[in-house]
Amino acid sequence: MTRPTALDARLVVARPGFTLDLDLQVAAGEVVALLGPNGAGKTTALRALAGLTPLAEGGHISLDGRPTHILPAERRPVGMVFQDYLLFPHLSALDNVAFGPRCQGAGRADARRAAAAWLERVGLVEHASARPRHLSGGQAQRVALARALAVRPRLLLLDEPLAALDAHTRLEIRSQLRRHLADFDGATVLVTHDPLDAMVLADRLVVIENGAVVQQGTPGEVGRRPRTDYVARLVGLNLYRGHADGPQVTVEDVRFSVAERLDGPAFVAFAPSAVALYRSRPDGSPRNLWEAVIDGVERHGDNIRIHLEGPISAFADVTPAAVADLELAPGRRVWASVKATETHAYPA
Amino acid sequence: MSGRVPWALMVPALAGMAFLVLPLAGLLVRAPWSTLARRLAEPQVLEALRLSLLTATAATAVCLIFGVPLAWLLARVDFPGRRLVRALVTVPLVLPPVVGGVALLLVLGRRGLVGQWLDHAFGITLPFTTAGVVVAEAFVAMPFLVISVEGALRAADRRFEEAAATLGASRWTAFRRVTLPLIAPGVVAGGVLCWARALGEFGATITFAGNFPGRTQTMPLAVYLALETEPEAAIVLSLVLLAVSVIILACLRDKWVNSP
Numbered sequence: 001m002t003r004p005t006a007l008d009a010r011l012v013v014a015r016p017g018f019t020l021d022l023d024l025q026v027a028a029g030e031v032v033a034l035l036g037p038n039g040a041g042k043t044t045a046l047r048a049l050a051g052l053t054p055l056a057e058g059g060h061i062s063l064d065g066r067p068t069h070i071l072p073a074e075r076r077p078v079g080m081v082f083q084d085y086l087l088f089p090h091l092s093a094l095d096n097v098a099f100g101p102r103c104q105g106a107g108r109a110d111a112r113r114a115a116a117a118w119l120e121r122v123g124l125v126e127h128a129s130a131r132p133r134h135l136s137g138g139q140a141q142r143v144a145l146a147r148a149l150a151v152r153p154r155l156l157l158l159d160e161p162l163a164a165l166d167a168h169t170r171l172e173i174r175s176q177l178r179r180h181l182a183d184f185d186g187a188t189v190l191v192t193h194d195p196l197d198a199m200v201l202a203d204r205l206v207v208i209e210n211g212a213v214v215q216q217g218t219p220g221e222v223g224r225r226p227r228t229d230y231v232a233r234l235v236g237l238n239l240y241r242g243h244a245d246g247p248q249v250t251v252e253d254v255r256f257s258v259a260e261r262l263d264g265p266a267f268v269a270f271a272p273s274a275v276a277l278y279r280s281r282p283d284g285s286p287r288n289l290w291e292a293v294i295d296g297v298e299r300h301g302d303n304i305r306i307h308l309e310g311p312i313s314a315f316a317d318v319t320p321a322a323v324a325d326l327e328l329a330p331g332r333r334v335w336a337s338v339k340a341t342e343t344h345a346y347p348a
Numbered sequence: 349m350s351g352r353v354p355w356a357l358m359v360p361a362l363a364g365m366a367f368l369v370l371p372l373a374g375l376l377v378r379a380p381w382s383t384l385a386r387r388l389a390e391p392q393v394l395e396a397l398r399l400s401l402l403t404a405t406a407a408t409a410v411c412l413i414f415g416v417p418l419a420w421l422l423a424r425v426d427f428p429g430r431r432l433v434r435a436l437v438t439v440p441l442v443l444p445p446v447v448g449g450v451a452l453l454l455v456l457g458r459r460g461l462v463g464q465w466l467d468h469a470f471g472i473t474l475p476f477t478t479a480g481v482v483v484a485e486a487f488v489a490m491p492f493l494v495i496s497v498e499g500a501l502r503a504a505d506r507r508f509e510e511a512a513a514t515l516g517a518s519r520w521t522a523f524r525r526v527t528l529p530l531i532a533p534g535v536v537a538g539g540v541l542c543w544a545r546a547l548g549e550f551g552a553t554i555t556f557a558g559n560f561p562g563r564t565q566t567m568p569l570a571v572y573l574a575l576e577t578e579p580e581a582a583i584v585l586s587l588v589l590l591a592v593s594v595i596i597l598a599c600l601r602d603k604w605v606n607s608p
Contacts, residue, residue, distance in 0.1 A: 050510075050514050051513070051514075052510050052513065052514070072513075073510070073513040073514055074512075074513045074514075074515075074516050074517055074518055075516075076514075078514060079514065079515075080511070080514040082507065082511060086505075086507055086508055086510075086511040088508060088511075088512075088526055088529075088530075089530070090529040090530065090532075099512070099515050099517070099525070100515035100516055103512075103515055103516035103517045103518075103521055104516050147515065148514075148515075151515055151516055157514075
């Protein structure tokens with residue numbers, strides 16, 4: 001990382017039955033996505049960064065080298081976009097954006113000028129005088145972003161920034177948001193449970209489960225080498241933990257030939273589309289082959305996703321034609337195989 | 349659910365309705381309509397009306413200035429004994445107003461705990477003055493405002509205040525620029541209710557401020573006095589108070605009367 005670290009934090013929040021403890025470093029200009037299932041502590045982490053949730057013993061936050069956790073929320077150089085935006089309903093879009101500059105001591109005219117410039121950047125000049133209830137979801141999202149950026153924060157926090165939008169708007173706002181985040185020179189932390197948002201918007205993913213980091217890396221690394229079932233599901237891979245011995249990884253009773261040479265605990269991952277199904281045992285190598293029972297059949301895009309139970313449980317994506325030809329129905333016994341070249345093994 | 353309404357419920361319901369409506373109807377029936385205009389123009393009536401409007405408005409202002417912050421404190425700040433404070437604040441709501449007047453006299457009277465000091469230090473005496481009327485009315489009416497505003501504060505989404513904080517607003521700024529506009533309907537409703545209560549105040553006022561025409565004799569006091577000497581005048585004054593009540597109810601209809 002050549003860019004200087006802007007945010008250096010250890011977020012510790014203790015609640016009855018739940019503890020969040022995570023280290024987070026974000027460089028200036030970098031976008032980090034906190035990804036995790038519901039209740040993992042993503043929003044709590046964001047609130048702790050904003051100063052809305054107090055840190056427990058041992059936690060600290062520093063921004064550009066200055067301790068920030070000792071400041072109350074209103075004195076932190078932080079901008080936050082809330083999941084449902086929380087635009088002030090009694091103020092126009094312009095006055096919502098001008099609110100931050102006003103609080104920072106700007107005069108009314110100056111604050112409004114700055115707000116108008118921000119609204120222009122997000123393409124909403126013509127809606128400056130509109131009340132939030134007259135804005136569409138996508139417009140409200142952009143006003144919320146402009147409002148958060150108008151305080152000139154060093155740390156920008158986005159809580160599920162696209163979750164409240166419909167599919168079409170989401171596509172459009174996602175690409176716009178990506179552009180605005182690229183222009184922002186401070187650190188950005190965004191929370192999402194949508195892997196696509198994370199992959200498109202973030203330079204780095206931090207996956208948290210049960211209040212702790214389980215994996216982090218670039219979207220490419222995380223996508224290729226998931227380390228938990230949650231991440232594997234997110235990126236749509238079958239993932240197994242087994243034992244490697246040279247070019248072979250044993251998972252339960254199934255032996256996988258893999259392209260990599262490893263020793264010791266290892267992960268094997270492969271895409272559901274790499275799994276081939278047979279009615280009877282195919283000839284040839286006994287490797288990468290196991291007998292399974294179909295547990296479920298469901299539509300998945302243009303294909304059919306088959307849930308397999310057996311020594312290992314797996315997903316297989318097959319064409320509707322194959323389902324008909326092989327008479328794939330729940331309860332049927334099948335043989336499943338995956339090509340060695342389509343598997344990916346890495347140390348656990 | 350449909351079906352016949354059971355008599356066991358219908359009869360008492362109608363009787364209850366009649367009980368509430370008939371006296372008001374009687375007021376209208378017995379009103380001296382022919383001499384109404386002349387009676388309304390009588391200086392004593394006008395004086396009482398002027399004093400009533402003035403003191404009720406002043407009392408409402410006092411309640412807003414102190415009651416809104418008090419409601420905020422009860423709704424937003426977690427302090428030990430909060431429940432006790434809330435209970436104490438709402439005592440005047442159920443306290444007989446006469447008792448309130450006696451209590452005010454004991455504290456703010458010339459020889460009262462605070463009154464003594466007010467008299468010595470500033471030469472201020474409250475009992476039996478117009479200011480005393482305002483104090484008595486505010487004492488009785490403030491709980492209405494506090495309860496209404498506190499309810500509005502509790503119903504308001506606190507996360508707007510958090511959003512304001514992330515934008516650099518102190519708690520005071522957030523209250524002034526975000527919370528207060530958001531709860532404005534609740535404050536207005538509470539204010540109107542408070543004003544109506546102040547306007548109708550009798551017990552505490554007559555106990556603490558006495559009954560001096562032009563100084564402390566508000567409409568309800570005038571009604572009571574007139575009833576003994578000049579019943580028709582009492583009816584006219586009552587009509588005025590009834591009209592004010594109906595207008596207030598009309599203003600608040602969206603808030604309370606049409607509740608689901």
